Amino acid sequence: MGRLWQGGRAPAGDQGMHMITFDDVSKRYPDGTVAVDGLTLHAPTGEITVLVGPSGCGKTTSLRMVNRMVDATGGRILLDGVDVRTVDPPTLRRGIGYVIQQAGLFPHRKIVDNVATVPYLLGWDRKRARARAMELLERVGLDAGLAGRYPFQLSGGQQQRVGVARALAADPPVLLMDEPFSAVDPIVRASLQDELLRLQSELNKTIVFVTHDIDEAIKLGDRVAVLRVGGRLAQLASPAELLAEPADDFVREFLGRDRGIRRLSFVPGDGLRLRTDLTVPVSAEAASVRGTAEPWLAVVDGEGRPLGWVAREDLPDSGTLAGVPAAPYGAFVRERDSLRSALDAALLSPSGNALAVDGAGRVEGVVTRDELDAALARAAGGARG
Amino acid sequence: MGEEPLVRWDWIGRNWPEILELAADNLVMALVPVAVALLAALPLGLAGARWRWFYQPTVGVVNVVYSLPSLAVFIVLIPVTGLATRTTVMVPLVFYAMAVLIPAVVDGLASVPDHVRQSAVAMGFTPLRRLLGVELPIAVPVVLAGLRVATVSSISLVSVGALVGRGGLGYLFIDGWQRQFPTPIIAGIVLVVLLAGLADLLLVLAQRWLTPWSAARVAARAQARPAAGERKGAA
Numbered sequence: 001m002g003r004l005w006q007g008g009r010a011p012a013g014d015q016g017m018h019m020i021t022f023d024d025v026s027k028r029y030p031d032g033t034v035a036v037d038g039l040t041l042h043a044p045t046g047e048i049t050v051l052v053g054p055s056g057c058g059k060t061t062s063l064r065m066v067n068r069m070v071d072a073t074g075g076r077i078l079l080d081g082v083d084v085r086t087v088d089p090p091t092l093r094r095g096i097g098y099v100i101q102q103a104g105l106f107p108h109r110k111i112v113d114n115v116a117t118v119p120y121l122l123g124w125d126r127k128r129a130r131a132r133a134m135e136l137l138e139r140v141g142l143d144a145g146l147a148g149r150y151p152f153q154l155s156g157g158q159q160q161r162v163g164v165a166r167a168l169a170a171d172p173p174v175l176l177m178d179e180p181f182s183a184v185d186p187i188v189r190a191s192l193q194d195e196l197l198r199l200q201s202e203l204n205k206t207i208v209f210v211t212h213d214i215d216e217a218i219k220l221g222d223r224v225a226v227l228r229v230g231g232r233l234a235q236l237a238s239p240a241e242l243l244a245e246p247a248d249d250f251v252r253e254f255l256g257r258d259r260g261i262r263r264l265s266f267v268p269g270d271g272l273r274l275r276t277d278l279t280v281p282v283s284a285e286a287a288s289v290r291g292t293a294e295p296w297l298a299v300v301d302g303e304g305r306p307l308g309w310v311a312r313e314d315l316p317d318s319g320t321l322a323g324v325p326a327a328p329y330g331a332f333v334r335e336r337d338s339l340r341s342a343l344d345a346a347l348l349s350p351s352g353n354a355l356a357v358d359g360a361g362r363v364e365g366v367v368t369r370d371e372l373d374a375a376l377a378r379a380a381g382g383a384r385g
Numbered sequence: 386m387g388e389e390p391l392v393r394w395d396w397i398g399r400n401w402p403e404i405l406e407l408a409a410d411n412l413v414m415a416l417v418p419v420a421v422a423l424l425a426a427l428p429l430g431l432a433g434a435r436w437r438w439f440y441q442p443t444v445g446v447v448n449v450v451y452s453l454p455s456l457a458v459f460i461v462l463i464p465v466t467g468l469a470t471r472t473t474v475m476v477p478l479v480f481y482a483m484a485v486l487i488p489a490v491v492d493g494l495a496s497v498p499d500h501v502r503q504s505a506v507a508m509g510f511t512p513l514r515r516l517l518g519v520e521l522p523i524a525v526p527v528v529l530a531g532l533r534v535a536t537v538s539s540i541s542l543v544s545v546g547a548l549v550g551r552g553g554l555g556y557l558f559i560d561g562w563q564r565q566f567p568t569p570i571i572a573g574i575v576l577v578v579l580l581a582g583l584a585d586l587l588l589v590l591a592q593r594w595l596t597p598w599s600a601a602r603v604a605a606r607a608q609a610r611p612a613a614g615e616r617k618g619a620a
Contacts, residue, residue, distance in 0.1 A: 104504025
């Protein structure tokens with residue numbers, strides 16, 4: 001019983017081509033250890049498929065079978081329809097980007113030459129390879145001045161960016177990433193994750209990403225494959241589905257706490273109804289708004305940017321609102337952020353309401369607690385269905 | 386009572402051409418074995434790094450030769466390579482240098498971080514290209530450290546050859562001792578130290594030039610210690 005969870009709804013994009021197919025793949029070592037057991041899974045073209053699981057679940061082994069750093073003992077792996085075992089390993093690998101945990105940069109080569117590694121191997125001339133490397137350094141957000149340095153002169157986060165640039169150098173359609181961000185601190189990790197998502201939105205590579213961190217899997221994956229010890233697939237689903245409907249206790253436990261809250265990250269916030277009558281400009285006369293029935297009003301500056309919340313009972317008899325101390329506020333970008341961000345914004349405001357802003361930070365309106373309640377109820381209902 | 390001076394400069398002045406000749410001979414007899422040993426240690430070290438079972442016996446054999454008293458080795462060699470020939474002196478020196486250099490090559494290759502080797506494989510290096518382009522260059526600092534030890538000790542070990550009539554500057558020690566005359570002894574010691582120091586300096590410069598990534602790392606570390614606030618390069 002290798003496949004416990006193949007069913008469920010096909011995530012969006014599943015109809016397209018499968019760049020990578022694992023077809024009943026196993027890896028059994030001579031000593032009898034089974035690292036991967038009957039893994040069947042598709043990594044759709046242009047999507048990020050995350051393999052996640054505890055140590056010993058065979059996720060890294062599975063990844064390495066794609067570029068033949070490990071050879072499968074059973075089943076087949078197809079890359080763009082071709083069985084990888086029919087391709088000579090060095091040739092196969094030059095066509096697949098690979099990023100590993102500690103970046104694996106060559107300490108004796110300058111950054112630019114590190115990035116140009118695969119182009120050199122493919123026989124590009126030096127000038128073209130270096131030009132390409134410079135282009136990629138910029139692409140991953142590194143200063144061109146770093147090109148002439150050696151890896152040890154860079155921070156861990158910068159090295160990891162170089163690792164990503166190097167993997168992309170020959171423009172391979174497929175990227176394999178083996179816990180690439182686990183060796184850096186959480187803040188740098190978050191920015192590298194954001195960077196990867198930004199790059200992916202421009203490049204649309206087929207990415208297989210291995211991690212032991214379920215939060216990372218949920219943040220990055222279009223699809224997440226949860227593997228259990230012994231190399232069996234426990235569940236393959238989109239992050240939202242995974243959070244809503246874990247296939248079994250193992251997956252539920254692996255997902256950890258706050259599953260409900262985390263699932264809200266996948267509920268878009270742009271469906272929330274806005275109230276536009278709770279916003280007042282800071283230049284308004286206090287007296288003119290004292291008659292309101294609302295306990296809290298959102299004050300905005302001349303540009304429409306939020307300044308804070310003002311309580312009705314604090315309003316003075318005269319003068320503008322500029323003299324009134326404003327309470328802190330939370331805001332979310334309506335066109336981009338999730339229901340979770342909206343809820344978070346509401347929890348940051350003493351009024352209990354969230355400010356919805358546009359991409360430029362101007363207030364579009366207020367999401368009240370009642371509206372949030374309704375949205376949360378809808379989200380919970382969706383989880384059941 | 387005329388006090389005999391420790392160093393008689395006039396003797397040195399008179400014998401300068403001979404002294405230089407001895408120094409040159411000393412240098413040749415020291416460096417040729419190191420070069421031969423390096424050429425031998427590279428394949429043996431590579432094999433030792435790849436197959437651990439090969440490493441211990443190789444080092445064992447070389448160490449046994451290393452442990453033999455050099456005089457005994459000379460006596461065994463004389464019938465084959467002749468008395469007072471360069472070859473007789475150089476053969477044991479090759480083994481001494483190998484005893485240092487084989488472990489240096491093996492340690493150097495072991496100093497290649499696993500993630501670097503893995504990423505080279507994953508980028509699509511063929512084994513030979515990986516060895517030449519990644520593993521050996523990264524092993525260079527460790528190998529050069531061994532080469533410095535081998536070179537310096539080889540330069541000073543040559544003088545033992547004076548016992549069988551060919552010891553480079555070692556001749557000056559025998560000469561001075563037999564005549565109870567300290568000047569040649571002191572001149573010999575100073576020149577041996579000078580030659581060794583000079584060779585070592587050249588190797589350090591070679592290392593700087595060959596491995597800027599490693600020299601810079603040492604410099605950065607040294608710089609970081611006194612003024613942690615302004616570490617150059619570590620942006």
